[in-house]
Amino acid sequence: MSTRPFVIVGGDAAGLSAASKCKREEPDRDVIVFEKGNWISYAHCGLPYFIGGVVDSLSDLLSLSPTQVRERGIDLRRNHEVIAVNPAEQTVTVRCEKTTFEQPFGDLLIGTGARPVSGPFDLSTLDGVFTVHGIDSAAAIDAYLSDPEAYDESTLGEGPVDRDQITHNRQFSSPHTAAIVGGGYVGVEMAEALIERGLDVHLFQRSGHILPPFGDSIAAVVEPHLRSKGVHVHTNTPVTRLVGDDDGRVSGVQTASETIDAQLVIVGVGIRPNTDLLSETEISIGEGSAIRTDEYGRTSLQNIYAAGDVATSTHTVTGEETWVPLGLTANRAGRAIGTTVAGTETSVGEIAGTAVLKAFDLECGRTGIIDKDDARNHGFDPISATITAGSRSGYYPGNSETTVTLVCDQQTERLLGGAIVGSDRAAVRINTIATALQADRTVSDVEQLDLAYAPPFSPVWDPILVAAKVLNGKL
Structure with missing residues (x-):
């Protein structure tokens, strides 16, 4: 020792x-x-849900208090x-x-x-421009969104919130239009949160599809769904400049072709x-x-x-x-x-990049290698299949379309990755694919998985089994 x-x-x-x-x-x-x-042990992934009003208090996002940490015998120095x-x-x-x-x-x-990166923008020059990173940023955005006369400080809970940020941001009149720069995890989650807060929301993505890590087949389902919920989705549209008014508050964003009004800007570019x-x-x-x-x-x-x-x-x-x-x-x-x-050598484990995301009524999941160019760069010969199947037996209430993409190596038939989107328990299904990846399973192995079936939960052929069957047929 x-x-x-x-x-x-x-x-x-x-x-x-x-x-x-x-x-x-x-x-x-x-x-x-x-x-x-000041902050320790908090749920960073919960920040958009506090801003959107799903989580009532910032304190709900805390896993351990400083007192609890010290009770474990740890010398914590904030x-x-x-x-x-x-x-x-x-x-x-x-x-x-x-x-x-x-x-x-x-x-x-x-x-x-x-730490968040800001791309080409200086985020310190205009009020109303934020990144979503850390408890204090979420509290500041919430204050900025709120009516100055109706702001409820009880949502801050008991933690060490930066009160100066709150005082500064609650003085502004509530924004009515928001621009989100970046269509990744944070961008999509914040689009939902800001729609829930009653804003007109524009989401800008510099490439051809939002959610690049999930692949084009998932984006093709999510983008129209976002639009149906009122989000203005702008793909192939880099934001070139943030525009401010005479008082130093953001007033819009500029692209190559137009300037769009926005009194709130969220930058989520990485x-x-x-x-x-x-x-x-x-x-x-x-x-x-x-x-x-x-x-x-x-x-x-x-x-x-x-x-x-x-x-x-x-x-x-x-x-x-x-x-x-x-x-x-x-x-x-x-x-x-x-x-x-402490003395027992333990591996940190490998990762497959497994992730899930909620986009209004849709659940998205991804794992492994989905992009074919990425697969080729790692020496694989990729082939893929995308299917849409029911989430439950067709006659059972709640059945909805679930889209699955599977990617494998043509030479070895080894599964390389997968993605999924749907409104009925789609996200949790990605864990089956992630498990297959970590076990080095082939597409045939996945097709033969003994997955549970009962009408309220899944059709006889689970969507993942359908995808594996179709991809195996292509092989």
Whole structure:
């Protein structure tokens, strides 16, 4: 057992999972968590649902309170920013208010997550322009959306909300038109949230389809559905400039062909790993500018680990390095690293990039490799099939169309990936495909899966089985 502390940078999914697991396995080990801000252990994926009014209070998004963390024996220090790492001395430099100090470590976990990127825009010059990243951003957007005379502060709950942001953003008259730049996960979820808040919503995507990770077949179903709900979907339409009024408030967005009015702009064009604190080290950087890690979460520097949105993973289909920042990946890797640090070497596991998304009445899911060019770049010879089948027996109430795309390698018949969309429990079906990927199953194997059947739940031939049968026929 090391006599030096296990130091963790970042108090969210990966960091606190590692801290909790290590402390449970090795109770006498000092475990210190440095968190740059006030918030810890919250559900980032729940932010659009708070803004849309589905979640009543910001407090509902919190998994662990600081008190609960300390009750586990973890030394949690909020508002402590780690600004540098010295691998040779095995210390980190920590800044707290106006002072800095050196903290020794025996093992170090970098769990600093990622930050939103702004593309070509300077987001600091206009009021009413936001990214959706962090509790305070969600609270600020909610305040900005609300009628200044009717704003309900009780929705903020008991957490350490940035009150200055709330005071500033609640002073504005409620916006009536919103522009969302970026048609990915955040863009689609925020389109639904803002429609629920009564806004006229424009969604801009620079490429030919929204939701690029889900593939064209899914986008072809989702785009008309968004339009039917009142969202103005603009594909092949990059936003070139944000327009402001004389008071410094955003008033619209400009494209190559027109300027569209908007008193609220959400920028959701991607994220970038937070690796600045390691800029003076020789740590190896990999896919997506994330920290390169091995199967145990170890970096290229001795006794230093990385997990979550700041770290790479191994893709279960290609066996190669990838960067797919998702919640389960962070929690699972953190827990495994905590176990390893405590003395039992544990793999962080491979990933398939499995993700689900709600778009009004539709549920979308994806896993593995869907894009054929991507598959070819990894040495595969891809072929795909897309089918639409019922979600239940045709005579049973609630049956609805479910579209499934499966992709496989023509030479080995190995399943490479899949995507799904529908309104009746479509998302959860993606787990069947993800399981098949991690088991290296072929299309024939999937076609032979013994999936459950009963009229209220599925037709005799589940949509995934239908897709496998059609793809197998093409082979």
